[in-house]
Amino acid sequence: MHKKIAIIGSGFSGLSAAAYSSKAGNEVHVFEKHSQAGGRARQFKTENGYTFDMGPSWYWMPDIIESFFADFETTTANFFELKSLDPQFEMVFSDEKISVPKPFDDLKILFEKIEKGSGQKLEKFMKSARYKYEVGMQDFVNKPCDSWTEFMSPKIARSALKLDLLTNFRSYVSKYFSNPKLKALMEFPVIFLGASPKEIPALYSLMNYGGYVLGTHYPMGGFYQLVLAMKKVAEAQGVIFHFDSAVEKIDAENGKVSSLEINGQIEHFDAVIASSDYHYTESLLPEQYRNYDEEYWKSRTFAPSCLIYYLGFSQRIPNLQHHTLFFEYDFDEHISSIYEKKKWPEKPLFYACCPSKTDPNVAPKGHENIFLLMPIATGLKEEETYREKYFHEMIQRLEKHTGTSNLLSKIDYKRSYCAQDFYKDYNAYQGNAYGLANTLKQTAVLKPKIKNKKLKNLFYTGQLTVPGPGVPPSIISGRIVAKEVNKLKNVRYEKTV
Template identity: 70%
Template sequence: MNADNIRKKIAIIGSGFSGLSAAAYAAKSGHEVHVFEKHHQPGGRARQFKTEEGFVFDMGPSWYWMPDIIEGFFNDFGYKASDFFTLVSLDPQFEMVFAEEKVSIPENNDEIRNLFEKIEPGAGNRYDQFMKSAQFKYEVGMKDFVTKPCYNWFEFASLKIAGSAMKLNLLSDFRKYVSGYFSDSKLRSLMEFPVIFLGASPQNIPALYSLMNYGGYVLGTKYPMGGFYQLVVAMKEVAEKQGVTFHFSREVQKINTEKGKVVSITIDGENYEFDTIIASSDYHHTETLLPKSLRNYKEEYWKTRTFAPSCLIYYLGIKGRIPHLKHHTLFFENELDNHIDCIYKNKKWPSKPLFYTCCPSKTDPDVAPEGCENLFLLLPLAPGIHDEEAVREKYLIKMLDRIEKHTGESHLVSRIEYKKSYCVSDFISDYNAYQGNAYGLSNTLSQTAVLKPKIKNKKIKNLFYTGQLTVPGPGVPPSIISGKIVATEVSKLKIK
């Protein structure tokens, strides 16, 4: 350790992916690290629960994309992901259901190309061109662009990034970019859907994020046997091997400061002294633990931000199999823009919703009792929307009806052995999520890089922020990167 950077006692608030990552990297740099988590288990939105009936549900993330970024985390500590869990490739990667037909995306990239050619003559070659450009964006974007702390634009003045500015398509909107390659509406939907995870309409997302298509389609969609939570367990183990101490069921109630520095945090009425704080908790909530005069942003700031969606989730244990349902299925029979308008313009429940199902029991026999299915349903919603149980149930029936139509099954409601809903108000109560958002801030051009909330408090020298509301943005790989960025910045900090 550099003599300037003496060993620090660091508190990390929250054990989501960014918190786990920050903890591991900070401890590896020689610091004493303590993680405080309000729940009884790690993972944040990626927690897992088991039912008496024998179902095992991942509560949040289910798309294992950008596997090289996740692998890079383990490599940094001398491990491989395979040291902790078994990763399998899904084939098909997913199925998308349209009004008149369904399209399955195969595992093999050449087969994807042939599929595009079959749907639209000439689209095979354009798919190759699209992915060649997307690969460039991925390699520059995920290895250089998103790894900056984003204090100012000068960080992006490197020859590699500056010289690549035009090829990164930072100022082009994603929808126009995609339509420049493909005319068929199904192909455009297939290429546009990944950016929905970034929390905005494709016309408001920079074309830079075609890197998502490469990180998904070309690198493949994976699944960790035992569920996505295996990644949480593995990262916690890596952190513990570096010397990190975890404290569960411990909610931080206040951040205490003196003379421009954090001196302690308050938990259950007791103060615990630390040299530095890293908040992996919701950024807006973290700021409420401080006096208003010491916050980075006023309440008006948050009101003007564009947040990624919240969502309605159902965790269902189904008796009997559902033969014609894939591991991942996207129900896109209705118009994408109508649903998006309900999220960002009208802020109401959609009349003709799109939704997503994950059925991990197709791949993993251990997540459901024999002969049963584990079903996860997710419907994107406007943050802050009213979500009483009766409305949730209404949309459950809508989704099950469409699954029945797609699969030829019937009476799914009568086959439910376990049911749990999760929506806007639950995101607020469990994660202190601003307006119940599920995915952080949208990655619009005006909320990218330096224009995101800062990772460092401007008035308190030893308070840092990490996670999906700061750089580089929402998603599991970006959150892991966010933790690494902030740990590096903390190690540079000189405390007097």
Template identity: 70%
Template sequence: MQKKIAIIGAGFSGLSAAAYSAQAGHEVHVFEKHDGPGGRARQLKTDNGYTFDMGPSWYWMPDIIEQFFQDFGYSASNFYELVSLNPQFDIIFADGSLEVPSDYQALKAVCEQLEPGAGKKLDAFMVAAKYKYQTGMLQFVQKPCHSWWEFVSPSIAASALKLDLLSNFRRYVKRYFSHPWLVSLMEFPVIFLGASPQKIPAMYSLMNYGGYVLGTWYPMGGMFELVRAMQEVGERQGVKYHYNQPVTNISTADGMVKGLVINGEMHHFDAVIASSDYHHTETMLKPELRNYDEKYWAGRTFAPSCLIYYLGFRQRLPRLKHHTLFFEEELDAHIDDIYEHKTWPRKPLFYACCPSKTDPSVAPEGHENLFLLMPLATGLKDDEATREQYFQHMIASLERYTGVSHLANLIDYKQAYCVQDFIQDYNAYAGNAYGLANTLSQTAVGKPAMRNKRLSNLFYTGQLTVPGPGVPPSIISGKIAAAEVNKLKIIRYENAL
């Protein structure tokens, strides 16, 4: 039976849920508070010719993204040009730098040069990581995680030990590598999973395979091209998108959602999938209808927020690559300030993304497009003076590395984005940027439930539920949510859209 389905939010998980729901034959409406799609992956265009991706900038796990398009009879290449970055990125240390090549054999040679025997150890590490990737990303994360019984099968039981669920990531990495640069290289992908490497399960070495072996890519035009493509796939399935349409209330009766209040008007639906911030979505329900109370959310371990600067420069910046990690300080000190001390970092690390190195369309000719990102604890107060203090720190590092002095004088566009902006624009709990941490206790069934326990036709998708943060997991999350709604038996209400 065809259902009339509402999707709240047009981020990656919402776009995915909408496309799959419409493909199943349902009438699907997406309601987004902003004036266009993308959510945290929105695009910023300036009057003086710069185009910024406001959110994700790493295109990893290309096979997972490609699977989305193949599910609808397309390929990513039908919508945008995908190029391989070489080098994938640079890491800048206090005593040198490490360039990560796109060719795996070249990467082995880099490892061997730093640490004799590390080339063979990289092979062993990646064989295990590939197994985790194929088991984790292609099997485990496809489950709605209503119960641990979903994981009870001979094949999953046989996989349990190989997945290293009970080993911490740092100890696991140090089984293979001892050189501090190689340890940092291997630990980097899990930083945004929301905890220190000591608290992340070794299973997440799958990200090393998904990045370093499958490669780091870039869609020409920016990551927003993926957003645009997913919206178009949805449109071809019949999805209707409604922008500048914030949902302000969820109307319920008799254990079901009856409809949504949007711009003061009630619209009736048979089912709702909330791609909006999970905690915020539940504030639109009466307390007794929520899955979780405030104490629950206060006790969760969140992935970081961040301070971002979108910058345009009137000249090209030497030495910088498309992706550059500035790890000139100790990783653990910054991580402890995020997760243990919950304070502004005393010795900050940061990341620079310069897509104009690859894509001339994102900046005026002869100019440079750059955004700087510093991971932060959630819930921080981020006044302008504090933001500027850290901006000056990052600019000083850039000046040392590029050899260009007085960089601030070359800026012709500058915009900051921080904790309070995440709260204002996305209703993000405590200003989080990356969802919940993927600690062992917050993995699979340990994550907030995808289905409301008291309202049979309300579902959740996105980075605060199954399977977790990141672009590919969010796309998968939308697919799972759509499949759950498709199973739902409905009671039809009178429609009033």
């Protein structure tokens, strides 16, 4: 039986869920509070000619993204040009900088120069990481995670030891490398998973394979091109988008969601998929219908929030790559400030993205487009003076790295974005930027459920449920939930007299 389905939010999981749900023959409506699709991956343009991606900037795991388009008999190439970056990124330490080359053979040579014997160890590491990637991204992450029995297939059982689920990522990396810079290079990708390397399962070495071996890419026109492409795919299936449409309440009766209140108007649906913040979605329900209470959310480990600056410079800046990681200070000290001390970092690490090095259309001719991102703890007290303090420190380190001076005087566009903005724009719990951390205690079945336990036709998707944070996992999350919704029977809305 075909259904009338509402999707709350148009981030990657919402776009994915919409496309797959509509492909199955359902009538699908997407309600987005903003004036454009994308959620955290929105884009904005300035009056003086800059184009800024607001969220994701690392295009990793291109095969996973490509598989979405393949399911609709198309390819990303029909929507945007994908450029492979070489070098993939640069990591800046206190005494040197390391550029990560695109060819894997060159990466092995680089490792060997830094630590004798590590080139061969890197090959061994990536062979294992490839196995985890193939099993993890094809079998492990594609489960709705209702029960551990889903993982009792012969293939997953045979793979259990090789997946290194019970070893933490830091210990695992230390088995291969002893040089602290190589360790930092290998540990950096799990920052996207939202926890210390000491808390992340070694399974996630698959991130190293998905990034370093499969390569770092950039969609010309900005990461938002992926949003636009997925929206076009969804619309081709018949999905209807409603922008500037905030869902204010979820009504329920007889064990089912009956309607949504949208901009003060009541709309009835057979099923609802919430791609919005999980905690916020539940706040729209009467308390007795929520999966989790406040104590549950307080007990969770969240991925960081972040302080972001979107900057336009009136001149080109030399000696700067598309992606640059500033790791001059101790990695663990910054991580501790996020997860243990819950305070603003004293010696922060940060990331600079300069897409105008690859794409001349994101900045006026002769100008530079840069955004700076510093991970911070969720729930911090925030004041404008904090933003400016860290802004000036990041600019000083950018000047030192690039050999330029007086960058402040060259800024012709500046906008900051921090935890309170994530909360205001996305209803993000405690202002988190990346969802729920992928710790061992928050993996698979231990994540918040995709199904509401009391309302048979309410589902959740996105970075706070399975499979976890990141663009490819969010796309997968949408596909998983669409399949579950399609199994529903006897949920047709009928008006009671």
